[in-house]
Amino acid sequence: MAENQSTSEQLSSAQKLALFVLLGAQFMLSVDFSILNVALPRMGEGVGLSLADLPWVASAYALPAAGFTLLFGRIADLFGRRRLFLTGIALLTVASLLGGFATNAAMLLSARVLQGFANAIAIPAAMALLITTVSDERARARVLGLNGALLSGGFTVGALVGGSLVSALDWRWAFWINVPVAVAIMVLTPLVIKESVRPAGVKLDVPGAVTVTAGLLALVYGVSMQSWIALVVGAVLIAAFWFVELKAKAPLVSLTLLNRPNIKWGNYGGIVAFVMASGVNFGLTLYMQDVLKMAPFTTGLVFGGPGLVAVVAGVIAGRMIGRYGYRNVLAVGLLAQGLTTVPLLLTGTSTTPSLALIVPSLFLMYFGHVTAVVAYTVTATSGLDDSQQGLATGLATLAQQIAVTIGIPIFGALVAARTDVLDGVHFAMQVQIVVILVSVALIWIGLRDRGVPAGPSSSAAERQEPVPTAEAQQPAPVPVPRKVSENTV
Known part of the structure; x- marks a missing residue:
């Protein structure tokens, strides 16, 4: 049966190419994160940041990365995942060039803010493309397992290689190393990944987007800077977001x-x-x-x-x-x-x-x-x-x-x-x-x-x-094959 085949036997050549690009992008982002952590002390010296100000290099990235992830994940659903993915990778390229050529703290922190935005834009879109590329649940679990392995390997490789790279060359290469990989991803993506199908007549929930993004930014800032005022403001905004979603006709996040x-x-x-x-x-x-x-x-x-x-x-x-x-x-x-x-x-x-x-x-x-x-x-x-x-x-x-x-x-x-x-x-x-x-x-x-009966519409x-197994799936009288993916050529 198909469920007993390996992932490689279940995937077409087009799917393999799409997964190669998407998994490569995830690996690059994880390597980038750990390399920059290793380069942090040299980076601070290079642009004149004091030891006390070094946490701002991490915070400048963390604030947009955490605050805008949910918003851009929904935007990808509504306006096209491939489009958002490419936008994120392009922004990462610009941010990496800016960071590598930074001559002062303002340029460096601006680059880190842009990298945080690039992360918030690219990762949810890449993950959604990755998941929808494979329809079989068992194959999808294996692909996500491989993605987890690459993320773990990326963090470790970045930490190990980053020290050598920064020592042998310069801290600026912690930024520049992203550029050729990002360019390759931008060239390959349109060739192997199709745009996702966008829902018709669905608009972005602007009030929900504003309250949840502002709330998350306040919470992350409050934790990073140990500000109780920011934490309280964040909690109030998240509560406001919850009430907005209760009344929204097309909520940003369905409470269901x-x-x-x-x-x-x-x-x-x-x-x-x-x-x-x-x-x-x-x-x-x-x-x-x-x-x-x-x-x-x-x-x-x-x-x-x-x-x-x-x-x-x-x-x-x-x-x-x-x-x-x-x-x-x-x-x-x-x-x-x-x-x-x-x-x-x-x-x-x-x-x-x-x-x-x-x-x-x-x-x-x-x-x-x-x-x-x-x-x-x-x-x-x-x-x-x-x-x-x-x-x-x-x-x-x-x-x-x-x-x-x-x-x-x-x-x-x-x-x-x-x-x-x-x-x-x-x-x-x-x-x-x-x-x-x-x-x-x-x-x-x-x-x-909970023992809910499995009806025709039950997921x-x-x-x-x-994850459904072959024994648990209900056989249909006439199998109707679903498209393997909307995202592969």
């Missing part, structure tokens, strides 16, 4: 969609996975450099090996979702990510025994994290019409952006709650373990099968089923 258990709990799982991963990485980095007195390069190597091996988890996760369903894989992935940090509670002030605990724990933790990331992406985008995939992937991307933004401040506050760094790191790990256990229980209950998400 948000109430779907797979959307709600899938994105919650993604937030937990990314908050905990970014927090643990921050805590361990602080511990290894401040307590164990390890050099930054050595610290990077400790993270690099497990990160590369975790790439395998993306491929395995896609196959496991097709076999066991996204509910099981998401729960197990999060549980593995949380429980494998338990040995870190035994670390001390001696380097060798502590590293003997840290390295194997990181291998297992990253494996669980990547598995959870793939599973949450599949969970949060399953059972939807193609016309809603831009919004769904926008929500999934938004969950990631917000989680990465708030993870370090949260863990930083937990570590600072103790006077000793080692005690603070242990306390943060204890909190993470408790949060993971509670979250897994909530997700397991939230995604349970897998509405029945709270995992």
Whole structure:
């Protein structure tokens, strides 16, 4: 049967080319993110930014990336995903050139703002194109697994290669390296990807777009800058957005969609996975450099090996979702990510025994994290019409952006709650373990099968089923093949 074939056997040549371009773009964006993090100290020196002002380089990117992701995901649904994807890649090219030629802080921060906008425009559109390129649920799970593997590999490769690139050449190459890849993507995309079908007569919900974007910007700024006023303003605007959507004829985000258990709990799982991963990485980095007195390069190597091996988890996760369903894989992935940090509670002030605990724990933790990331992406985008995939992937991307933004401040506050760094790191790990256990229980209950009868219009998400298997699908008297994709030639 088709369900038992490999992904490569199920995909046409046109689909493979489309996936190659889209997966390549995702890999480039993840590499770019980690390379720039590595180049940050040299970058600050090059344009005259003080150490205290360096966080603005990250914030200038995070604000538009998180604040506008949901809006551009919906715009992609309404006005064309390929068009938005190409716009985002073109903007990234301009931003990379501007950043590479920056001679002062204003030029550098402007480039980072443009990169944040490029990310918010390109990633939801790319993810929606990726998902709608493959119609078979099992093949789609494997493709998303490969995407998760490439994202994980991109972050790790960027961190490892970035240090060498910046040291051998110049920090400006952390920007310039994007340009040839982005140009190649812009040339290939029109050749292998068709424009998505746009719904007729549907207008953009402007009041909803304004309130949610302003609210998200205020919340992200409030967390990044630790501003309670901004957090309150953000909460008020998000509440206003909710009331606007209740009355809107064509809401930006259907509240019915948000109430779907797979959307709600899938994105919650993604937030937990990314908050905990970014927090643990921050805590361990602080511990290894401040307590164990390890050099930054050595610290990077400790993270690099497990990160590369975790790439395998993306491929395995896609196959496991097709076999066991996204509910099981998401729960197990999060549980593995949380429980494998338990040995870190035994670390001390001696380097060798502590590293003997840290390295194997990181291998297992990253494996669980990547598995959870793939599973949450599949969970949060399953059972939807193609016309809603831009919004769904926008929500999934938004969950990631917000989680990465708030993870370090949260863990930083937990570590600072103790006077000793080692005690603070242990306390943060204890909190993470408790949060993971509670979250897994909530997700397991939230995604349970409620036994809704499967009618002609019932989707897998509405029945709270995992990715449909061959045994679970109802055979039709006369099979009517659906177009494999609207996005491939």
